[in-house]
Amino acid sequence: MKVCDIIEKLNLKVIGGEEGLQNEVNGGYTSDLLSDVMGNVDEGQVWITLQTHRNVMAVASLKEVAAVIIVKGLEADENTISQSNDEGIPLLSSDMEAFELSGELYQLLKG
Amino acid sequence: MEFSYDVEGGNFAKAGNAASSVKKVLKQLNVDPKVIKRIVVALYEGEVNVVAHAYKGKVLVDIDTDRIYIKIEDEGPGIPDIDLAMQVGYSTASAMVREMGFGAGMGLPNMKRNADKINISSKVGEGTIVELTTNLSS
Numbered sequence A: 001m002k003v004c005d006i007i008e009k010l011n012l013k014v015i016g017g018e019e020g021l022q023n024e025v026n027g028g029y030t031s032d033l034l035s036d037v038m039g040n041v042d043e044g045q046v047w048i049t050l051q052t053h054r055n056v057m058a059v060a061s062l063k064e065v066a067a068v069i070i071v072k073g074l075e076a077d078e079n080t081i082s083q084s085n086d087e088g089i090p091l092l093s094s095d096m097e098a099f100e101l102s103g104e105l106y107q108l109l110k111g
Numbered sequence B: 001m002e003f004s005y006d007v008e009g010g011n012f013a014k015a016g017n018a019a020s021s022v023k024k025v026l027k028q029l030n031v032d033p034k035v036i037k038r039i040v041v042a043l044y045e046g047e048v049n050v051v052a053h054a055y056k057g058k059v060l061v062d063i064d065t066d067r068i069y070i071k072i073e074d075e076g077p078g079i080p081d082i083d084l085a086m087q088v089g090y091s092t093a094s095a096m097v098r099e100m101g102f103g104a105g106m107g108l109p110n111m112k113r114n115a116d117k118i119n120i121s122s123k124v125g126e127g128t129i130v131e132l133t134t135n136l137s138s
Helices: A003-010 A034-040 A055-063 A078-087 A098-110 B017-028 B033-053 B095-099 B107-113
Strands: A013-016 A027-030 A045-049 A067-070 A091-093 B002-008 B056-063 B067-075 B117-123 B127-135
Touching (some): A045 A098, A055 A078, A055 B033, B002 B017, B017 B056, B033 B067, B033 B127, B107 B117
């Protein structure tokens, strides 16, 4: 499944990094602790978080995640968006909470 | 090949610049992506430690054909008890740093896990030196 398919199925908003919308998604990881994500997220996974500052994109880029989804309709910082565009890693937004969104994404990827 | 990077204490916007640059170099050298990931995780955590705790620091990177050596040296408060600092979950990070999702007490343990060799020396009131060495051939 590709990032653009997930956007459509989960009704996500694209905030940045459109270049990467064709990235292949092979799983997901939900966490707000950056070191936890650094240590445990795998390449090609979607990272679900409530963090909105630009270090999110630094971690996303170093770990080569497929996309980042910010939950609860929180607004990303301006420099987070610009770094997402620079890196070409999609920065997405959902109105759902992390629990709900993780569940939906899990079902989608499992199915 | 030698590279050096300055790290500013308190400037989270630049945290990860050294890791990002080293990643590009290692990719060009065709190092195994799994090995690159480990090196980059360890270096990123090191940069964040300097940003979160120290006044300023320097990252020195020395790459040769079979290993990478990274020295992260800072001027800062130092670590009074290194064994305690190595424990998962122990952190002295500020509330602001924790709010950003750092300071979970996972930085140094992540560095240890993602380097073949780690050496930490610290003087309270002066600063800390973390040395990481990792083999490039997997």
